[in-house]
Amino acid sequence: MDIEFIFKVIDAEPWLAYTLVGFGVVLAAILLWRVKNGDSVSLLGLNLQSDAKLTELEKQMEEVGEDSKQKSYVIQSIHTLAGEVSRLLFQPCEGFEDNRRKIYNYFLSAVLATMSGKKGNNPKVCIFVKGDEGMLKVHEAAAHSPDGMRKLQLSIADSAAGHTYRTGEIFSSGAIHTPGSHFKEHPKAQSKYHSLICVPIRVGDQILGVLSVTGDEEKSYSEDEQAYLMAYASILAPLLHKELSKQKETERVMS
Known part of the structure; x- marks a missing residue:
């Protein structure tokens, strides 16, 4: 009807x-x-509901999961390093060099793993200490060529790492080639990168060195990763302090 x-x-x-x-x-x-x-x-x-919306939500959940894994890894790595550094500082000097090398191997591997979250980063890690007059030299490094490690020196007065060494301030940039940056490209650099973080390695007010990480891509690293790098630098500081003290004592005895 x-x-x-x-x-x-x-x-x-x-x-x-x-x-x-x-x-x-x-x-x-x-x-x-x-x-x-x-x-x-x-x-x-x-x-x-749009597939795009669901995909975006899934991506966000995946990123949260990855962040959680990264934080857990950093906490575990720092816990392990703290124990190893403490043990080395209070053990007899006979095994110092061998155990020092093992700690640095673990330390550098942990930093590389932590900073490799974003594809294309290809992080390179350097620990700089004071070298010849007015220069920083490589103390330890990872992902750099052996030849590059031997030759690399940076000006304390005119480089990003030098700025951190002089002032104790963190240098962090996702676009280091921007005009006005403290970064100065090394004339003999074998590769070009766009992101750089330099954090001080310090004991109290004394700056012992600089922990530096580069990234190939722009904006390679987050604020969380900068904080992780600072934590790694703090864990390393007592060991580096002992190394430099032993080095000075050796130079004094030999002079």
């Missing part, structure tokens, strides 16, 4: 049918547009 009545109305007023069809098309277009833009839409009890 109702259906027959509707058909009679449509037959008598065909413009009404066209209006209803047009309205339906417009409504469908609006719904599809909203779904495409990530909105959740409900129609007659049916929930429609």
Whole structure:
């Protein structure tokens, strides 16, 4: 009865049918547009949601999971390093060099793993200490070529690492080639990178050296990763202090 009545109305007023069809098309277009833009839409009890929205949510959850794994790894690494450094500082000097080397191997591997979260970073790690007059030299490094480690020296007065060594301030940039940056490209550099973090290695007010990490991509590192690097530098400080003290004592005896 109702259906027959509707058909009679449509037959008598065909413009009404066209209006209803047009309205339906417009409504469908609006719904599809909203779904495409990530909105959740409900129609007659049916929930429609964009695949893009779900994909974005899945990506966010994945990133949260990766951040949690990274933090757990850093905490475990720092805990291990703290124990090893403390043990080395209070053990007889006979095994110092061998155990020092093992600690640095673990330390550098941990820093590389921590800073390798973003694909394309290709981090390179350097620990700089004071070298010849007005220069910083490589004390330990990872992912650098042996030849590069031997030759690399940075000006204390005119480099990002030198700025950190002089002032104790952290240098962090995701675009180091921006005009006005403390970064000065080394004329003999074998590779080009765009991100750099330099953190001081210090005992009290004394700056012992600089822990430096480069990244090939712009904005390679987050604030969290900068904080991790600071924590690693703090753990290393007592060991580096003992090394430099032993070195000075050896030089004094030999002079």
